[in-house]
Amino acid sequence: MNLSNFDRDAGMARLTMMERIRAFEETARRAAVDEELVLGAIHLSIGQEAVAAAVIERLRIDDYILSTHRGHGHTLAKGAKPEAMMKELLGREGGCCGGKGGSMHIADFGVRMLGANGVVGANITIAAGAAHGIKLLGGDQVVVCFFGDGAANRGPFLEGVNWAGVFNLPILFVCEDNQYSASTLTSAMTSGNVADRARALGLRTTEADGNDVTTLAATAVEITDRIRETGTPEFLLAKTYRISGHTYFDPATYRPEGEADHMRDTNCPIARLRTELAAAGVADADMDALRRAAADEMDSALDAARAAPWPADTTAFIDVQDIGSPAQEAF
Amino acid sequence: MTIMTYADAAKLAIAQAMRADQTVWCVGEDLGRGGVFKQYSGLVEEFGPERISDAPISEAAIMGAAFGAAMAGTRPIVEMRFADFALCATDELVNQIAKARFMFGGQSRAPMVIRKPMGMWRSSAAQHSQSLESWYAHIPGLVVCCPATPQDNYSMMQAAIACDDPVVYLEHKNIWAVEGEVDTSQTAEFGKAELRRAGADVTLVSWSHTANLCCDAAEMLARDGIDAEVIDLRSIWPWDKAAVLDSVRKTGRLLVAHESVSVAGFGAEVVATVAQTVPLKTLPKRLGSPRGLIAYAPNLEDQMRVTAPMISDAARSMMETVPA
Numbered sequence: 154m155n156l157s158n159f160d161r162d163a164g165m166a167r168l169t170m171m172e173r174i175r176a177f178e179e180t181a182r183r184a185a186v187d188e189e190l191v192l193g194a195i196h197l198s199i200g201q202e203a204v205a206a207a208v209i210e211r212l213r214i215d216d217y218i219l220s221t222h223r224g225h226g227h228t229l230a231k232g233a234k235p236e237a238m239m240k241e242l243l244g245r246e247g248g249c250c251g252g253k254g255g256s257m258h259i260a261d262f263g264v265r266m267l268g269a270n271g272v273v274g275a276n277i278t279i280a281a282g283a284a285h286g287i288k289l290l291g292g293d294q295v296v297v298c299f300f301g302d303g304a305a306n307r308g309p310f311l312e313g314v315n316w317a318g319v320f321n322l323p324i325l326f327v328c329e330d331n332q333y334s335a336s337t338l339t340s341a342m343t344s345g346n347v348a349d350r351a352r353a354l355g356l357r358t359t360e361a362d363g364n365d366v367t368t369l370a371a372t373a374v375e376i377t378d379r380i381r382e383t384g385t386p387e388f389l390l391a392k393t394y395r396i397s398g399h400t401y402f403d404p405a406t407y408r409p410e411g412e413a414d415h416m417r418d419t420n421c422p423i424a425r426l427r428t429e430l431a432a433a434g435v436a437d438a439d440m441d442a443l444r445r446a447a448a449d450e451m452d453s454a455l456d457a458a459r460a461a462p463w464p465a466d467t468t469a470f471i472d473v474q475d476i477g478s479p480a481q482e483a484f
Numbered sequence: 485m486t487i488m489t490y491a492d493a494a495k496l497a498i499a500q501a502m503r504a505d506q507t508v509w510c511v512g513e514d515l516g517r518g519g520v521f522k523q524y525s526g527l528v529e530e531f532g533p534e535r536i537s538d539a540p541i542s543e544a545a546i547m548g549a550a551f552g553a554a555m556a557g558t559r560p561i562v563e564m565r566f567a568d569f570a571l572c573a574t575d576e577l578v579n580q581i582a583k584a585r586f587m588f589g590g591q592s593r594a595p596m597v598i599r600k601p602m603g604m605w606r607s608s609a610a611q612h613s614q615s616l617e618s619w620y621a622h623i624p625g626l627v628v629c630c631p632a633t634p635q636d637n638y639s640m641m642q643a644a645i646a647c648d649d650p651v652v653y654l655e656h657k658n659i660w661a662v663e664g665e666v667d668t669s670q671t672a673e674f675g676k677a678e679l680r681r682a683g684a685d686v687t688l689v690s691w692s693h694t695a696n697l698c699c700d701a702a703e704m705l706a707r708d709g710i711d712a713e714v715i716d717l718r719s720i721w722p723w724d725k726a727a728v729l730d731s732v733r734k735t736g737r738l739l740v741a742h743e744s745v746s747v748a749g750f751g752a753e754v755v756a757t758v759a760q761t762v763p764l765k766t767l768p769k770r771l772g773s774p775r776g777l778i779a780y781a782p783n784l785e786d787q788m789r790v791t792a793p794m795i796s797d798a799a800r801s802m803m804e805t806v807p808a
Contacts, residue, residue, distance in 0.1 A: 250588050251589030253588075253589050254588060260589075260591055260592075262591040263591075267592070275579065278547070281545065281552060284552070284556075285556075286555070286557055312544050313545055315540060472585050473585070476647060476674050477674065
């Protein structure tokens, strides 16, 4: 660790974001397990917070991101409000999607978060298209597309990454390699290296430690600035680890015994950043205060969500389509 | 009023929309050379390769990227080349485009026209001949349009480009070169049928090229003194229930004809709707392809084909049927 140019304020900001993501998901998990308030499956990114915090830090509000079924962290990092997100997880009125999407379709177009996706890899072509739209309209925004290691084995990966290369689009593809495709070890189902696939498609490709938020943030600044400058797509493979199971109710017994505990003890991105901050002279108490503040923020979000009503029944028929909508169907 | 082909009518609507709105663009394989059926010929010269965009043979990416570009503020016209190939982009259309607005609580729109040339055409065999419009009618979120004439291919293309919903736009490959009068001041509305022929004895309901065959059948019936009314739905979602119900209230007889497979076809929807709403003089009838596959050899291909004589025969038999 090189402490000479370590930026304490930036470090504390990243710690704040990662603690908020962790607290949001721990709170959501408690709401699911203890109170059965979260009804559907939620996919936690516990252990992967650094990728969202580091890559999105540099983005502007008008830059776009697209996410995956494991998208709470990206959504929070882009600037969505936890209360609207928590209401969405509980399926309540005031949720960012009006209770129609839940965790797997969480989206906040106000901060240009164009949606999580329930279909692995489906966001890759859509993200390339958002970048295509930017180019056609002459904008200077960039798109960041997050997807997992498993998505690299779907066809849209080839089609979408090729598309971005062919049309030379301002997009960063971020493969968050958490090592598991649901309950299957991705390496057992993947021929070759995912980064090599991106290189073969002609994209400048960076491989990084996805749990080292400090270095990753610096890398992401370089890459996203370059994309904004050149309008040329790039690829980032961030190695990380999913400490939680695939869903909140997945005990993840398919993993070698002790693997997750070992990773939590040695490679948690939050713990690693705390070590850096402590070495830079930040008191544990100050860092603990951030954690408590994050927990309080998410508790308040849950309280608000718990108190919110269900969406009106009639909204089930709204926002399907303008022409021939079910609401207009008389018989 | 100008005489033009079915293909050129849609092209004219596209060119006019592209002149009026810089955010309208077309994307698909081979568009820079006019497209596989030359239905884009000349457009790249006027609008350039960014707005008449070639694409890799990547149907999923064509559909998905157009959707992303729609969410970013453009209005794409997507060319799928053959309706059959659009199946490679089914997730993008059905799981993403059709659902996004709803799933995201109304935050997004997908103003897209998705052109899928369909239907039987010159020994194209099983993977280049299908009519799958009923699949799309089953998917909430989509508008499904099947124009049968040059006029409608102009007016409905114009309506589709202006529409903020995703429109599955199914043109019939066998009538690209068919000419007809096109009045550019005439507009069309989804869910409003076209009365192709007024008649008092039997209602023929159809869409796409089979609506043209129904007009031919009506002329054959007229020679036998049977006065058929022909309703061209033009769009099957939404579809003009009121026009069909009004017509069968008058004629008391319903025959729905379509090129696609009869089983679970959209004709079943029309018949069911009428059957539970209006008492008829005779049992309603649907006429579609047998649930078989379309072959290469012309005589085998014809086994799956609905023809004007078949339509007129079916209608004639209904005139003789004892009351329901």
